[in-house]
Amino acid sequence: SYVLTQPPSVSVAPGKTASITCGGNNIGGRSVHWYQQKPGQAPVVVIYYDGDRPSGIPERFTGSNSGNTATLTISRVEAGDEADYYCQVWDSSSDHRGVFGGGTKLTVL
């Protein structure tokens, strides 16, 4: 089965840039979606299809995907960005299933 690997935690100072990676075998050949989840809340999609931003998501959130790594980049980090972030793909290689990464806790120092 397809596996997505994320770092458990990333820390960043306010105003700096945070990068959260999502590793998977040839993930660059798949569409990656990113979700933000704050404590006690449902997830919210922040990046679609590798790098598209839904309406209402700040331009500070960008995504890229190539080779074996997809990356969510948050520029000019704010305290309100502190949350868990999950990457997700669809795996049709053997059976059809959704796959989430293990999640990354973003801490704003």
Add this chain to the structure above:
Amino acid sequence: QVQLVESGGGVVQPGRSLRLSCADSGFSFSNYAMHWVRQAPGKGLEWVAVISYDGSNKYYADSVKGRFTIFRDNSKNTLYLQMNSLRVEDTAVYYCARNDGDIGAGGMDVWGQGTTVTVSS
């Protein structure tokens, strides 16, 4: 305002059954594939199942295959998850989520608030 509202969670003994519901409001429910995603206490997100817009295609995580059934009633704008032979490890918050695009294409662009299922003796 697009909104999904889950219901049906509760406390149930191992081996018993439970049915979750997810009602939409504000969008053309019958045009979208729909997912169930769960989150065990203190853990990450786990995809559970997906159903196509017309109910003709359904896919399941290995952990629930053969025990859970996803289905929908487009006349009632409602998604369901029938959970049988429940196990302690099924304890989680269960979210329904709308799929943007066909199965395998889009991400999950609208989520419900979640309903809690606790499996305990």
